[in-house]
Amino acid sequence: MLSSSEVGNAVSFSYLTIQVNRYCGILIFVIGTIGNVLNILVLSQKTFRGNPCAWLFLMSSIASIISYLSGLVSRFLSSWSLDFSETNGFICKVRAVVVFPAITTTFWLIALATIDRWLLSSADTNRRQKSTIQNAERGTIIMICASFGFYIQVLYCYEPGQLNAPLKCYASTYFCRVLNDISFALLSIFIPLLVMLLFGVMTIFNIRQRHHQVHHHKANIHEIYRKRTDRHLVIMLFFQITTLFILSMPCPMQKLYLAFKSPDPVTGREYPLDVFVFTVSLLSMYLANGLSFYIYTICGGSTFQKGLFDIFHRLRRMIVDI
Numbered sequence: 001m002l003s004s005s006e007v008g009n010a011v012s013f014s015y016l017t018i019q020v021n022r023y024c025g026i027l028i029f030v031i032g033t034i035g036n037v038l039n040i041l042v043l044s045q046k047t048f049r050g051n052p053c054a055w056l057f058l059m060s061s062i063a064s065i066i067s068y069l070s071g072l073v074s075r076f077l078s079s080w081s082l083d084f085s086e087t088n089g090f091i092c093k094v095r096a097v098v099v100f101p102a103i104t105t106t107f108w109l110i111a112l113a114t115i116d117r118w119l120l121s122s123a124d125t126n127r128r129q130k131s132t133i134q135n136a137e138r139g140t141i142i143m144i145c146a147s148f149g150f151y152i153q154v155l156y157c158y159e160p161g162q163l164n165a166p167l168k169c170y171a172s173t174y175f176c177r178v179l180n181d182i183s184f185a186l187l188s189i190f191i192p193l194l195v196m197l198l199f200g201v202m203t204i205f206n207i208r209q210r211h212h213q214v215h216h217h218k219a220n221i222h223e224i225y226r227k228r229t230d231r232h233l234v235i236m237l238f239f240q241i242t243t244l245f246i247l248s249m250p251c252p253m254q255k256l257y258l259a260f261k262s263p264d265p266v267t268g269r270e271y272p273l274d275v276f277v278f279t280v281s282l283l284s285m286y287l288a289n290g291l292s293f294y295i296y297t298i299c300g301g302s303t304f305q306k307g308l309f310d311i312f313h314r315l316r317r318m319i320v321d322i
Contacts, residue, residue, distance in 0.1 A: 013272035017279050018079045024283050025076030032068055032290020036061040039293045042307040052136035053113045053120075053237070057292070059140050060109040063102050064289040071099035072286045074169075075279075086168035087160050095169060096154040100184065101147035106289055107192040107248075108143045110240060112136070114199040117234050121206035150187050153179060166258055166278040181259040185252030189285075193248070196241045203234065239299045240292055247288035250281035 039061040048054035074095060077083040085092040120131040157176030160169050171177035254277055261274070296304050 010272040013276045017276045020279055021075045022079035025072060028283055028287050028290055029068055029072050035290055035293030036065045041311050045307045047307055050133050052116050052131055052133050055133055055136045056109045056113040060106050063105040067099055067102035067106060070095055070102060089160055092160040092169040093155050093158050096158040100151040104147040104188040105143055107188060111192040111195040112139045113237055114196045117237055118199040118203045121203050150183055166275045178259050181255040185256050189248055189252040193245055200238060200241055235299045236296045239295045243291055244288050248285045251285040254278045254281045
């Protein structure tokens, strides 16, 4: 039997969960969608065309928008009881089979961008020659297919109306829940972040090593401009990795914690405090995927900022012509 104070705390955390989903969810959706759309517009310009790292950033932004539409929207809709994935089995399964591959693709494409920067910064000519737009495109296709393969089990596992889970559209059995949560933690978050950190450190080592080399040839203007673009992309990448690591790590850790923790023995449901922490960590992960544009604008130097100003200039001319 719960005491009056425990009941009061449970009600308070349930109320906070609804409010966080509603207001923070909408705010993150607006910020992230605007940022990712602008990313797509800037990275599609001629300046970045043919650059494998920019291509991976572009595809990552598209995957991030898909994860927002399939996952984040349902979070703030649930605060008004308008999330149909909570009651409809087909919508629940479709949502799960889209949102998990989208999140996984987002993280792995950034990991591939880190590998691309490592290849390009290498003193080995053969490695540098592997940094091509063709390899970036192949890597993108492979990761999209692999991401769907990772989560094909959600078509069987996910069911609506789950009361002993942090979300009502969730894995329906204990085995499915552990399988899905471990897959998400390792394949979608931990391993790609580890790849980012590993190749990020190796890229720094390569850059420092090459700075000690003496270049006897005089670079032409095109080569200088290309190297400046590459340098800005490296800076953008490192700041994005740091942001992803800080904001994304709590979510898989909380999912694993809830997967192995027994629910409330009185109600048979998850503890309201645990659900609240899960909600905050989930929104934090979505926020990490929505900040890339702002990181690129601040850390991308004149190359990215010029691309952004060109877009605004074209929009202004279109408005004036109308």
